[in-house]
Amino acid sequence: MRAETQATIDAIRKSLKLLAQRMDWETAPHRLEELNAMIEAGDIWSDPARAQKLMRDRQKLSDAVETYRRISTELNDNAELIELGEAEGDAEIVADAEAALKALADLSAQKELEALLNGEADGNDTFLEVNAGAGGTESCDWASMLARMYVRWAEKKGYTVELLSETAGDEAGIRSAAYKVSGPNAYGWLKSESGVHRLVRISPYDSAARRHTSFSSVWVYPVVDDNIEIEIPDKDIRIDTYRSSGAGGQHVNTTDSAVRITHLPTNIVVTSSEKSQHQNRANAMAALKARLYQLELDKRNAAINAQHEAKGDAGWGNQIRSYVLHPYQMVKDLRTGHETSDTQGVLDGDLDAFMAATLALDVAGKSRAEAQAED
Numbered sequence: 001m002r003a004e005t006q007a008t009i010d011a012i013r014k015s016l017k018l019l020a021q022r023m024d025w026e027t028a029p030h031r032l033e034e035l036n037a038m039i040e041a042g043d044i045w046s047d048p049a050r051a052q053k054l055m056r057d058r059q060k061l062s063d064a065v066e067t068y069r070r071i072s073t074e075l076n077d078n079a080e081l082i083e084l085g086e087a088e089g090d091a092e093i094v095a096d097a098e099a100a101l102k103a104l105a106d107l108s109a110q111k112e113l114e115a116l117l118n119g120e121a122d123g124n125d126t127f128l129e130v131n132a133g134a135g136g137t138e139s140c141d142w143a144s145m146l147a148r149m150y151v152r153w154a155e156k157k158g159y160t161v162e163l164l165s166e167t168a169g170d171e172a173g174i175r176s177a178a179y180k181v182s183g184p185n186a187y188g189w190l191k192s193e194s195g196v197h198r199l200v201r202i203s204p205y206d207s208a209a210r211r212h213t214s215f216s217s218v219w220v221y222p223v224v225d226d227n228i229e230i231e232i233p234d235k236d237i238r239i240d241t242y243r244s245s246g247a248g249g250q251h252v253n254t255t256d257s258a259v260r261i262t263h264l265p266t267n268i269v270v271t272s273s274e275k276s277q278h279q280n281r282a283n284a285m286a287a288l289k290a291r292l293y294q295l296e297l298d299k300r301n302a303a304i305n306a307q308h309e310a311k312g313d314a315g316w317g318n319q320i321r322s323y324v325l326h327p328y329q330m331v332k333d334l335r336t337g338h339e340t341s342d343t344q345g346v347l348d349g350d351l352d353a354f355m356a357a358t359l360a361l362d363v364a365g366k367s368r369a370e371a372q373a374e375d
Helices: 003-023 028-040 048-088 091-115 137-157 186-193 277-300 343-347 352-374
Strands: 126-132 160-168 174-182 195-202 211-222 237-242 258-263 268-272 319-324 330-333
Touching: 003 048, 003 091, 028 048, 048 091, 091 352, 126 137, 126 186, 126 277, 137 160, 137 174, 137 186, 137 195, 137 211, 137 343, 160 268, 174 186, 174 268, 186 211, 186 352, 211 277, 237 277, 258 277, 268 277, 319 343, 330 343, 330 352
Parallel strands: 195 319
Antiparallel strands: 126 174, 126 211, 160 174, 195 211, 237 258, 258 268, 319 330
């Protein structure tokens, strides 16, 4: 067996080992049987919140068990095919099995990474906000580019994206936009994108074709499950209705249907302006609960997730990633050092490598913190 093929097999086995550890493979099949039994009980829906949680837990564990078994089976099958092909001198069988192993290695690496998404709210849907920062029209255009980037990324993942509110820029782009992104582990993937994003390019709005630097901020908050209680007293909020200043045409509201909710103790402001006033109010309250829940998560993990402790201004000194389009092509994450020259690919939503690098760094940080706590 070629050394390269053996290295691929070893990498898959390493991923399988981590997957087994994450789900506690020794007890996983038994726990799956227990969850199936509880779900099949006749009285499960007397408590809808508990039933939904059990269904989610069962699906997550079932997917993990199925993935582990599939990767393990395909690994053994293809390894045997390679040995058989080599013994019989059949190069075609060996080549096909080696190609299958390479694809399996990619899958196992992806599943290994997904297994690290085990935070309290990682599996939840998420809210995503994009806000233009310092830079005027240029930053508004940059904010619209970022919003498009995340929508394209979510669509590639098969996620559902719902625009909750959008405020157009004075001349171009957007001043702000808020989305709800729904799909498995949406918050777990997107949470690493919170922070300030910096763009360097020749501005299309500068008649002298000078290079400009602009900033926009991205903030991500998990959608709070129904079984998570977030109490918000009426005295702590102010609700305003107003007419949306949309892009025009069919999106213009003729009544004061847009809703803005201000949380007085924290001065958090959330808006929704894409639906009826009743639906906008519900969306805004859900977003506010998500923001407050995120604050609580940040407090619990302050030592590990220091980058989420404070928003900061969208300007120098707070950026997490730089996108340079001139004088060279480079996107670089300032936390992990991960970079690529494929700037167009990134702006078209190819963000997985950046998210994976940040997630791996976060997991490593948690591991160090846990080890230090044990000492």
